[in-house]
Amino acid sequence: MSKQPITTTSAPAAVGPYSQGIAANGFLYISGQLPVDMKTGEMVTEIKSAVTACLENVEAIAKAGGVSKGDMVKMTMFLADMNNFAQANEAYSAFFEGTVPPARSAFQVARLPKDAIVEIEAVAALK
Numbered sequence: 001m002s003k004q005p006i007t008t009t010s011a012p013a014a015v016g017p018y019s020q021g022i023a024a025n026g027f028l029y030i031s032g033q034l035p036v037d038m039k040t041g042e043m044v045t046e047i048k049s050a051v052t053a054c055l056e057n058v059e060a061i062a063k064a065g066g067v068s069k070g071d072m073v074k075m076t077m078f079l080a081d082m083n084n085f086a087q088a089n090e091a092y093s094a095f096f097e098g099t100v101p102p103a104r105s106a107f108q109v110a111r112l113p114k115d116a117i118v119e120i121e122a123v124a125a126l127k
Contacts, residue, residue, distance in 0.1 A: 001025060008064035011057040012036045015113075021061045023126060028065040032078065032121040033057035034114060047084040047117060051077075051091035054120040067124045070099040074123040077106035081117065088118060 006021035011033060014020055021030045035050035036043055036057065044050040059069050079088060085106065093101070102122070112119050 006030075006061060006065040008060050010038060010060035010064070012038070021065055023065055026126050027073075028062060028067055028071075028124040028126055030058050030061045030065075030122040030124065032076075032119040033061070034112070034116045034119055043114060043116060045117060047087045048091040050116070050118045051088045051120070052095060054118055055092070055095045058120055058122045062122070062124050065124070065126070067126060069096065071124040071127065072102040072122050073125050075102050075104045076121050077104060078109045078112060078119040078121075079106060079117070080109065080112055080115075082108040084117065 001024060003022050003024035005019040006023055006028060008020065011020060014031065018031050021028055033054045034043065035053035037053055038057065044053045062068060062071065077088065079085065
């Protein structure tokens with residue numbers, strides 16, 4: 001198996017011993033992305049905007065790996081509060097409008113890094 005790290009300055013840098021993305025065996029595995037606004041460097045705290053920020057960071061890594069949001073095949077959404085599920089879905093749906101959305105799971109977790117309200121990881125099919 002060959003694997004290639006994928007990195008970009010258009011998404012938050014890895015803050016631990018992991019890669020932003022890894023291309024391997026026909027897929028791009030994108031590490032969980034927090035809702036960091038790359039224009040300001042600030043953590044987004046309103047759920048719809050936070051989901052959009054996470055997805056934009058995922059998309060930036062995907063683009064660095066040569067794919068787009070239309071190539072996403074699986075996502076996992078980690079929510080700090082499941083009461084935000086409906087609003088998170090609204091933002092998620094808007095982001096994927098015009099494309100076939102990937103398979104997805106979503107669940108509440110006890111706590112996220114930097115006390116974020118959402119984190120999203122993804123898998124995309126390489127072209």
